[in-house]
Amino acid sequence: MASRLQGSFWAQGSDSEDEEPSEEEESSSEDSDSSSDSEAGARKGASKFLVGSSDSDSSDDKRVVRSAKDRRYDELRSTCDEIRNKLHINDWNSIQTLFDKLNKQLEKTQKVTEAATVPRVYIKLLVELEDSLLKTLGDREAKKKMSPTNAKALNTMRQRLKKHNLGYAEDMDKFRANPESTADESSDSDDSDSDDGSGSDEDVDQGSDADGAFEKIKSKSEKKKDRLLSMDPKDISYEMVSKKLQDIMLARGKKGVDRQEQVEMLTYLTSVAKGPCQRISVMLSMVSAIFDINPSMSTHMPVPLWKRCVSVVLEVLSLLSTHTHIVIDDSFEGSDERTEEPSPEQEAPIPGNLIAVVERLDDELFKSLQMIDPHTHQYMDRLKDEPVFLAMAAQTQDIQANHTDQKTLARLALRRMEHFYHKTADVYEAMRKITMAQQQADAAAEVDKDALKDEDELDAEVVTAVGQATLKVPADFVMEADCEAFMESLSRQIYEHGDERTKARAMLCTIFFKAIREDFYGARDMMLMSHLQDNVQHMDISTQILFNRAMAQLGLCAFRKGLVPDAHSCLSELYTTGRVKELLAQGMSISRYQDKTPEQEKLERRRQMPFHMHINLELLESVHLISAMLLEVPVLAAPDFDPKKRPISKPFRRLMDNYERQTFTGPPENVRDHVMAATRALLKGEWQRAYAYLSDLPSWNLLAEKDKVLHMIQQQLKEEGLRTYLLTYGAFYHSLSHQHLSQTFDLPDKKVHSIISKMMMAEQLAGSWDQPTGTVVMHAAHASRLQAAAGALADKATALVDLNERALSLRTGGVRDMDDDREGGRGGFGEDRGFSRRGGRGGRSGLLPGPGDYGRGLGRGGGRGNRGGLRSGGLGGGMGRFGGGIGFNEGRFPSDRFSRRQQAPTYDHMTSLGRVGNSRRQ
Incomplete structure (x- = not known):
């Protein structure tokens, strides 16, 4: 035991063979022979006392320390x-x-x-x-x-x-x-310390x-790579260019291929091509090679590459217009068999698809406008490239008119139309003037160039022009002075030869175009005759976005015309879900209840509209809320037993309830605050204050005819203020002076007389005219205590049934839409039918005892209690305000004669315009 401890003691001073020394020890050791011998001797001296011990494993082994x-x-x-x-x-x-x-x-x-x-x-x-x-x-x-x-x-x-x-x-x-x-x-x-001998001779x-x-x-x-480049262009033959072109095209898509080098090689081949036919073939291949440099669809092509590609296509179009015997045909596949340039007397087809190239360039221009910051000069410079693209598209359509099917040409015409439909008359005229100025400047520059350069320099410039990113508007391109006639000619071509999607998009572009030019009735009639509002939910998402944009412009046009109900009908569906940005493709709304995958976000970003095509959302919200206010305020002021007192705009009602619940309301800051403050003032009949709130909105500065629109709003506020005042305070008067009402609301006597007479005819105002005195005599119509109690009981029963149905749907897990947006109408005698899934609330506001509204209930099991449905039909709607019994038909038995009186729903023409399907809100 002692010998083992002693051996371990001596072993502490030596390095273990299995242990690896640290880097500090390695760097600090000199590894000299003398130190190695001394360490070996020390170990040998220590082990001398342990000779003969059984615990020593290798006492006689010689330990060697290596560096x-x-x-x-x-x-x-x-x-x-x-x-x-x-x-x-x-x-x-x-x-x-x-x-x-x-x-x-x-x-x-x-x-x-x-x-x-x-x-x-x-x-x-x-x-x-x-x-x-x-x-x-x-x-x-x-x-x-x-x-x-x-x-x-x-x-x-x-x-x-x-x-x-x-x-x-x-x-x-x-x-x-x-x-x-x-x-x-x-x-x-x-x-040794010497080097490893790598420096020997x-x-x-x-x-x-x-x-x-x-x-x-x-x-x-x-x-090997530059052999063709180093040759004299005179020594290069037709076969050499064709073989090199074929080799480059076969190398497309392979790994390790330098795409930029391919473009430069094709640029050189363009200058040494033998004849226009081979030159066009090389240039079409060069366009494809430029597209290969940026193969990703999520990013746009760099602007210099785009300009270079457009300049190549313009040169191809110029050669095709000069040499009419050359035809670009997508179905032709025999160009590799040529060994010489074809003669001008025979037709020379070349494989290619110019229209597909134009469509790809259009997509790249659209993507670049999506991604460039719209508040920079770069965005404005990019917009100046649009006339060059339009000239290229027009030349392509003219040249390919006799060699391409009409359906493809209609698709190209739609591309051209989509660049014009959102431009107002002033914007189009400004674009036309800029294009003409660019053409004049380019012509003057060409004259100066001809005067300064000789022929040799011009020839050298022609050789290198393809490789430069210079972009000029063709001198022969002319923009039509009458944009409306030009749009009509494009749409006529599309309607004759296009497919269903192309026709639908052309129709929507035309509706948008008419709406921004104040032709509301023409745009509305086109929308109604096309029935696009019924089929748009089955179309692709980009077409649905275009439909939403057309509806938004239609609503703005109706508001500018003073057609408030029509404007509200057009815009109501856009604001039902609160996702206006997504419906118009002008942004992405972030919701905590909705998770989107990265792929969905990427697709949604690709659908966004460029900034110059946006519809101002603040102006759109102002028009929607003001239209809803002018329609809702008289309804809010109507008495509770009025059969027509039902919500018109649910988003407006929700905003109004939230505004009323606030403990303290400060000065209005945004659009909603201004409209809610104006609504509160208008409910009191103070139309001047309401107009002051609405006129302070900054969005009116975006309108060309601001004063005309504000005058229309002021007139609407006066009329609705008069109606609201009579409905709110009419019961407290015995008679009202016609002249006093005219002075209070600043309306002509005839207008006041007309408004009050219509309210009397519609039974909204209980009164009559006294012609000799020029007053309105009010007739008191107060409900009795029994009728008031019956009405209160009807309201409580309705609320109880609603809660029971909601609890049942949650308990059973059934998908039963209990949203108030799908309720039917409420009315007595069934004259106000509810065309919804739940039918109408029968007899809720009936003036006399009797059957209630039988509705059009499409829900499961028909109506219950006071709801009439397809299965329960008839008398289940009792519980009117002035009498009637509690509903007794619960939909368990076949209905009576009321269920056989179901009719198809008759929608108002603008109600059908406002249908934006849920399937489109993606």
Whole structure:
């Protein structure tokens, strides 16, 4: 035991063979012979007292301490040997792991040796790895027998070695030139302070030879690539250009192909092409190569590339207009068989699709306008490129008119129409003037250029013009002075030859175009005759967005015309869900109850409209809320027993309830605050205050005829203020002076007389005219206590049934739409039918006892209690305000004669306009 402790004590002073010294010890050790001998002697002296002890394992073994440098080299050689063993059995999965380990060991070795050179054993292994890899890849049978994991590791090693060996190419070339040399290997194992012998004269000679070989290989590849470029253009034949063009097209889409280099090569081929036919073929291939530079659909093509591509297409169109015998046909496939330029007497078809190229350029222009900041000069400069595109599209349609089917031409006409339909008359005229100014400036520049340059310089410029990003409006392009006639000619062509989607989009563009030019009735009639509001939910999302934009403009146009009910009908469906930005593709609303995947967000961003095509959302909200206010305020002021007192705009009612619940309301700040403050003032009959609130909205500055619209709003406020005043305070008067009402609301006597007479005829106002005195005599009509109690009981019963149905739907899990938006009408005698899924609330406000409204209930089980449905039908609606019994038919038995009197719903013409299906709100 003592001897064991003593042995362990002496062992503390020595290094263990299994332990690896730290880097500090390695760097601080001098590794001299004297120190090694002294340490060995110390260990030998200590072990001398333990001779004969059974606990000593190897007392007579001589322990040798090696330097850190030697250990690192040994580890490197050991790993290289392991990799060679794995190469014999093609275990590339293990080779991949060992290769990572070897690279880490190389870093440690270079840190210890502090040398920039790479050990020869490492270079030798790289060469063996590369040779073995090429051999394995060439053996197809061996590759088939590999496991999927091993095959994957093989491909990974091929890619890694391809990149990794680039940094050691020079050393590998030296080794391949003289693989038998052992100078470096001996220097690697040498323990002296000298270098590893890489600086010998022999190695210098070998390095120079390797450098020369590398330069030869490099120059050979460059000559192979640039052989055609270095030739005299006169020596280049038609077959050489065709063969080079074919080689470039076959290389499209392959990995490792420099696409920019392909474009530059095609640019050169354009200048040396033999004849217009071959020149057009090369230029069409060049357009495809430019498109390949930016293959992603989520990002737009860089603007210089877009301009370069458009300039190439314009040159192609110019050549086609000059050489009419050349035809671009998408179905032709025999251009590779030509060995010479075709003669002008015969038709020369070329494979290609110019219309597809124009559509792709249009998409790239649209995407660039989506992504560029609209508040910068770059956006304005990008908009100036639109006339060039329109000129290109017009020339393409004219040239391809006789060689392309009419359906494709109709699609191109729709592309042109989509650039004009959102432009007002002033914007179109400004764009026309800018285009003419650009053409005049380009013509003047050409004259100056002709005066300053000689013919040789002009020829050189023509050669390099294709490679430049210069973009000019063609001199022969003329924008029509009458935009309406131009739009009509495009739409006529689309209606004759387009498919269903193209026709629908052309119709919506025309409706939008008419709406911004104040032709409301023409736009409304087109919408009604086309029945797009019935079928739009089955169309694609971009068409649904266009439909929503057309409806929004239709509503704005109706409001500017003073047609408040029509404006509200057009805009009500857009504001039902509160997702106006998404419906108009002018932004993305963030909701905490809705999670969108990255793919959905990407698709939604691709559908966004450019900034210059936006409809101002603040103006749209102002028009919607003011229209709802003018319609809702008289309804709010009507007595409770009025059969027509039902909500017209649910979003407005919700805003009104939230506004009334506020404890403190400060000065109005946004559109909603202004409209709610105006509503509260109008309910009191104070139309001046209401007009002051509404006229302060800044959105009116966006209208061209601001004063006319504000005058219309003021007139509407006077009329609705008069109605509201009579409905609210009429019961407190015995008679009202006609003249006093005219002065209070600043209305003509005839207008006041007309409004009051209509209210009397509609039974909204209980009164009569006294012609001699010029007053309105009010007739008191107060409900009795029994009638008031019956009405209160009816309201409570209705609320109780609503709660029971909601609880039942939640308990059973059934999808039963209990939203108030789908309730039917309420009315006595069934004259006010509710065309909804739940039918009408029968007899809720009936003036006399009797059956209530039988409605059109499409819900499950028909109506219950006081709701009449298709199955319960008839007498289930009792509980009128002035009498009637509680509903007794609960829909369990076949209905009576009322269920057989169901009729198809008759929608008002603008109600049908406002139908925006839920399936479109994506």
